[in-house]
Amino acid sequence: MTKFWNNINKFPRFLFSVIVGFFLTTFYTIFELLKEKNKRLTISIIIVVFIGIITMILRQMLGIK
Template identity: 40%
Template structure:
């Protein structure tokens, strides 16, 4: 039974490392693109527009003015 609880306590660390690894692997191409100043500005503009779009969409969905 001790081994069971030990494995249960290890699971959150495993889950966090899997999610972190997934997001870092998915974001790696963007890190490579951001090495050039011109593409960095384009990426920042796109991310800003996506964030603004998300905020506006959530405000409208939730009924905030």
């Protein structure tokens, strides 16, 4: 039973490392693309459009005007 509680105590650290690892691997490629001057504008436009679409979807789903 002690082994079970030790595993339960380790779970938050594991969950935190998985989440941080996901964001680091996801955003690393975006930051590498932003280093190139000709792709900076394209990536910025894609990010702004993506945030705008998500905002509009959430506003319509929640009924916020």
